[in-house]
Amino acid sequence: MTMSRILGGALAVAIGLSAAAASAAETIRFAVTDIAGMENLQREFAPFQAALTRTTGYDVKFFPVSSRTAAVEAMNSKQVDFVLTGPAEYVVFRSKSNAAPVIGWQRPDYFAQVVVMADSAYQTVGDLKGRKVAFGDVGSTSTHLGPAQALADLGLMPGRDYQSMNISRNVAVEGMIRGDIAAVGMNFTHLQKIRKAFPDHGFRVIARGRDLPNDILVAGPHVPDAAVATVRTAFTDHGKEMMAAVLEGADDVKKYTGGVFLPKVVDADYDYVRSMYRTIGVTAFDSFVGN
Known part of the structure; x- marks a missing residue:
């Protein structure tokens, strides 16, 4: 070669x-x-x-x-x-x-809400004191952290002012219709869906968070x-x-x-998300809650 x-x-x-x-x-x-x-x-x-x-x-x-x-x-x-x-x-x-x-x-329209029955006696978030409020999956931005922060921004803290629970949305809404649950945290899209899923019932937003x-x-x-x-x-x-x-x-x-x-x-x-985590008692951001 x-x-x-x-x-x-x-x-x-x-x-x-x-x-x-x-x-x-x-x-x-x-x-x-x-x-x-x-x-x-x-x-x-x-x-x-x-x-x-x-x-x-x-x-x-x-x-x-x-x-x-x-x-x-x-x-x-x-x-x-x-x-x-x-x-x-x-x-x-x-x-x-x-x-x-x-x-x-x-x-667009990505914000958290806390919803009650339209004919309920709950007119302000203060009326939820001592009541049960349901949220979605633990750690979900728009169905857990966001709604909890919307209440916190208005002075209500989980554990101190109301009983917080995490259950599936339809089960939570059915519980709210029966009167077992006072309010449910969800996002705007979810509210539109439950109004279609439960056409015989009226729902009202009692707290709305800032855009997420x-x-x-x-x-x-x-x-x-x-x-x-x-x-x-x-x-x-x-x-x-x-x-x-x-x-x-x-x-x-x-x-x-x-x-x-x-x-x-x-x-x-x-930083607003970090505030949400602190609201539910999480102060370190080194793991995913709810895993």
């Missing part, structure tokens, strides 16, 4: 290795905390995946996770680069992985700044196109209808 062939072969190997490294660098892995399994990710986010690939030039790969905890562990082990998560989950991500905010995903912080796309600390900037630019420069792609998904993504992407999102935007 001649020296030129040896050098040529070595150069070809080097070029191949370089191309492989470049290809690896151009792949980003994307997860969603409340979507379990690859099939569900494909159904909800395949159009968005194609749009993000097109606008960034990266090869966007789905990384399904089975739980919020699994998503944090995957980020810490550098198995996933970008994660779309909710506001309650974000503060734990930030604490456990130092995940960086990339872009906010606005959910938005869902948020976060990046792992291992992701290069240039990649974060490229992804953020895709949302800022192609926002309408990206949102249209999001809304082509199946069901869960419809909650973003009418929303926009918010590039100025910062960690301090989620």
